[in-house]
Amino acid sequence: MSTAVDMPRFVRAQQVEALPPPNLARGPVAWVRENLFSGPFNTLLTLVVFYLLYISVPPLAKFLVIDAVWSGSDRAACRADMGGSETGACWAFIWEKLNYFTYGSYTVSERWRVDIFFALLAVGVGWLLWLKAPRRDLGAVYFFWLFPVASYILLTGGNADFSGGFWLGFLIFGALLIAVFALMAAILKTSLRPALIVGGGIVGFIGITLALMDMDFGLQHVPTSLWGGVLVTLLVATVGIVFSLPFGILLALGRRSKLPIVRMASVIFIEFVRGVPLITVLIMANTMLPLFLPGDITVDRLLRPLIGTALFSSAYMAEVVRGGLQAMPKGQYEGAMSLGLNYPQMMILIILPQALRIVIPGIVNTFIGLFKDTSLVAIVGIFDVVKTIEASRIDPNWAAPTIGLTGYAFAALFYFIFCFGMSRYSLGVERRLAAGQKR
Amino acid sequence: MQTVVSQTSPPKKSFLYDPKVRGIFYQVLLIAIVGYLFYMAATNAAENLQRAKIASGFGFLNNTAGFDISQALIPFSAAGSTYGDAFVVGLLNTLIVSAIGIFFTTILGFIIGIARLSKNWMVAKVAMIYVETLRNIPLLVQLLFWYIAVLGPLPQPRNSLEMGAGFFLNSRGLFMARPIFAPDAWMLPAVLLIGLVGAFLYRRWAKTQQERTGRQSPVGLVTLGLVLGLPILTWIVLALVGANPISFEVPRKGTFNLTGGMQILPEFVALLLGLTTYTAAFIAEVVRAGILAVSKGQTEAAGSLGLKPGQTLRLVVIPQAMRVIIPPLTSQYLNLTKNSSLAVAIGYPDLVQVFMGTVLNQTGQAIEVVVITMGVYLTISLVTSALMNIYNRRVAIVER
Numbered sequence: 001m002s003t004a005v006d007m008p009r010f011v012r013a014q015q016v017e018a019l020p021p022p023n024l025a026r027g028p029v030a031w032v033r034e035n036l037f038s039g040p041f042n043t044l045l046t047l048v049v050f051y052l053l054y055i056s057v058p059p060l061a062k063f064l065v066i067d068a069v070w071s072g073s074d075r076a077a078c079r080a081d082m083g084g085s086e087t088g089a090c091w092a093f094i095w096e097k098l099n100y101f102t103y104g105s106y107t108v109s110e111r112w113r114v115d116i117f118f119a120l121l122a123v124g125v126g127w128l129l130w131l132k133a134p135r136r137d138l139g140a141v142y143f144f145w146l147f148p149v150a151s152y153i154l155l156t157g158g159n160a161d162f163s164g165g166f167w168l169g170f171l172i173f174g175a176l177l178i179a180v181f182a183l184m185a186a187i188l189k190t191s192l193r194p195a196l197i198v199g200g201g202i203v204g205f206i207g208i209t210l211a212l213m214d215m216d217f218g219l220q221h222v223p224t225s226l227w228g229g230v231l232v233t234l235l236v237a238t239v240g241i242v243f244s245l246p247f248g249i250l251l252a253l254g255r256r257s258k259l260p261i262v263r264m265a266s267v268i269f270i271e272f273v274r275g276v277p278l279i280t281v282l283i284m285a286n287t288m289l290p291l292f293l294p295g296d297i298t299v300d301r302l303l304r305p306l307i308g309t310a311l312f313s314s315a316y317m318a319e320v321v322r323g324g325l326q327a328m329p330k331g332q333y334e335g336a337m338s339l340g341l342n343y344p345q346m347m348i349l350i351i352l353p354q355a356l357r358i359v360i361p362g363i364v365n366t367f368i369g370l371f372k373d374t375s376l377v378a379i380v381g382i383f384d385v386v387k388t389i390e391a392s393r394i395d396p397n398w399a400a401p402t403i404g405l406t407g408y409a410f411a412a413l414f415y416f417i418f419c420f421g422m423s424r425y426s427l428g429v430e431r432r433l434a435a436g437q438k439r
Numbered sequence: 440m441q442t443v444v445s446q447t448s449p450p451k452k453s454f455l456y457d458p459k460v461r462g463i464f465y466q467v468l469l470i471a472i473v474g475y476l477f478y479m480a481a482t483n484a485a486e487n488l489q490r491a492k493i494a495s496g497f498g499f500l501n502n503t504a505g506f507d508i509s510q511a512l513i514p515f516s517a518a519g520s521t522y523g524d525a526f527v528v529g530l531l532n533t534l535i536v537s538a539i540g541i542f543f544t545t546i547l548g549f550i551i552g553i554a555r556l557s558k559n560w561m562v563a564k565v566a567m568i569y570v571e572t573l574r575n576i577p578l579l580v581q582l583l584f585w586y587i588a589v590l591g592p593l594p595q596p597r598n599s600l601e602m603g604a605g606f607f608l609n610s611r612g613l614f615m616a617r618p619i620f621a622p623d624a625w626m627l628p629a630v631l632l633i634g635l636v637g638a639f640l641y642r643r644w645a646k647t648q649q650e651r652t653g654r655q656s657p658v659g660l661v662t663l664g665l666v667l668g669l670p671i672l673t674w675i676v677l678a679l680v681g682a683n684p685i686s687f688e689v690p691r692k693g694t695f696n697l698t699g700g701m702q703i704l705p706e707f708v709a710l711l712l713g714l715t716t717y718t719a720a721f722i723a724e725v726v727r728a729g730i731l732a733v734s735k736g737q738t739e740a741a742g743s744l745g746l747k748p749g750q751t752l753r754l755v756v757i758p759q760a761m762r763v764i765i766p767p768l769t770s771q772y773l774n775l776t777k778n779s780s781l782a783v784a785i786g787y788p789d790l791v792q793v794f795m796g797t798v799l800n801q802t803g804q805a806i807e808v809v810v811i812t813m814g815v816y817l818t819i820s821l822v823t824s825a826l827m828n829i830y831n832r833r834v835a836i837v838e839r
Contacts, residue, residue: 260466279780373577415575419575
């Protein structure tokens, strides 16, 4: 009898090298089969989409790039009867008018001030939106106080020239406010010092702001009727966000308040504004604001739609913030109360920092909506990007058949870049916040 | 002992620490501020209006309008119609463009939303690009673009494009045959109503029948017959009798213009295109989110019960997705209605353009006009959200 060792082996001792998968199961061909032609219906769909692309993309590319006119100094370049080409976009027109689209009719020698405004805005937005930036609390102070005041001085030239009576009134108001605080401290039998510090702080803060606006920096005054283009679009959007975030937070807190009248007032305001189109709010600001103010006070033409958009967006912001407040677990409120914090302390120190953090994507989305909506100020005659394009479109120097479409293509590109960038940012934050929730 | 008791008794504190007192104080303060603002606004407005010699009150609605409107669904003329009529014309124009826009945008939005979830890479990517592009460009720019794109290539009226069947196209719009209703035409909607009620009753009967016996009835065919067949049959019978309920007035080509027929303004087409394509991008996202919200286990469970894919979609996935889809879908419909006010930018005579534009400029009665216009939009919004709340309460998942 032979042992097992001597027996001939029928099984391989070494593994045979695996064959490569068949060509049809990997690589681009397989991918195409899997994703585009996996069945008769799918194939049909792909072909339909290919046909749609075939009829839409080549003409678009031809118009925007291939046949486009890139250089030229007047309409001749974009008119077939004057030796130009009119089958493609007239980018020469955009290039020629780019300064107008950016600054409007802003005094040419003073445009560096607008550039500084753009830079300051970029710094503020970057500081607040970059989640790892240092000292974001200082960033908030910068963006919601220093930056608006600086922009006001830069863009208008400052030197608001308040009258002596105005300052006297302010002094009386300040003294009264401090007195009220001191009186409260006396009634509550608490120490006088913190009351005086808070009261004096508020009065001093407002006073410094007003003094800065009043100060003469030697800048030439540029009336708002000259402002235009990207400057106005960004300005309306920025004022909207700077105003709507604090006001929206107040409205949201009001809507969640236990006090019935405060709650009702907030609900009425929010639902009213959300129920009407922005354009009616803008027309209302334009026609009714002058009526509601005393006859001798005139409101700047640019300020009216600014107030309109700011009020409009704060109602939407309030709903976003309310979502964040409602998402806070009750334990956070109870924990804060059990530590002995009062309402403002609880909100400022515990609830709002967490609630606002989780609604950053919502805030950015509201801001995208606000940014797109700024284009509506063109309808009430403010020279934003759309309106400057509308105005240049009818410039006889550039009378050519493709000018209108080129202008709107440029506007679309401008808004798309900003809005798409913001939506990507908001998606990124959302993903980051979601990562924190994962276990 | 005595000292301990005295220590546990509540310390005396100022009434200003009482949350109730504080609450009342804050609310009184709010009322005072708001009341003061309203009072100031009212007195200033009264003074300013008096100085500008502008009348107040709603009497102006009965004054003669004195301007023409390019699209009016009710008879409207500059000489014979009032501002009140202009209001109705504007409101109807807003409502009709919103209604038609909602119809088309729903179809387009659902197609694109489902396309974004398609397993076909090409289809999904194209749908994504559509959504991202349309959502990130302001509606106003899109409207202006459509207006130029639609209006640009159209010929002058004298060179109207003839498209057959009474359709003409030129820079003043699309002209087509206008239906003229004979006195007997009321029978058609009446028959349609009968058909609808019949179909509804038949469906209920078929459902109980199936639940009791398991037998299925040809519901689709019968519904089609009742809703479409019955009115068509009535029409044919009436026509044979000699009382044709609807005849058509075909537009005739004159030297300079077309006369007769029905005209669809290019502004209307541009507004409709802009609103439809823009809102569809948002609806697509709503639909996508709704379908993704139905968990995969539902589909698998339906499959394990032996339902076919079509039945799974119709009976399991869509009813649950609709619960998630409908509330945001309604708010998109509201957005479309509110956005139709952008018509003012391209000159379509909607409520804002006619009433807040022309009428406001002619009468100067800003307060009344703004209040009426905002009231209309507010009513539409509030009624819709009230209906939405009722619906939500009905479909909400009942939890134990």
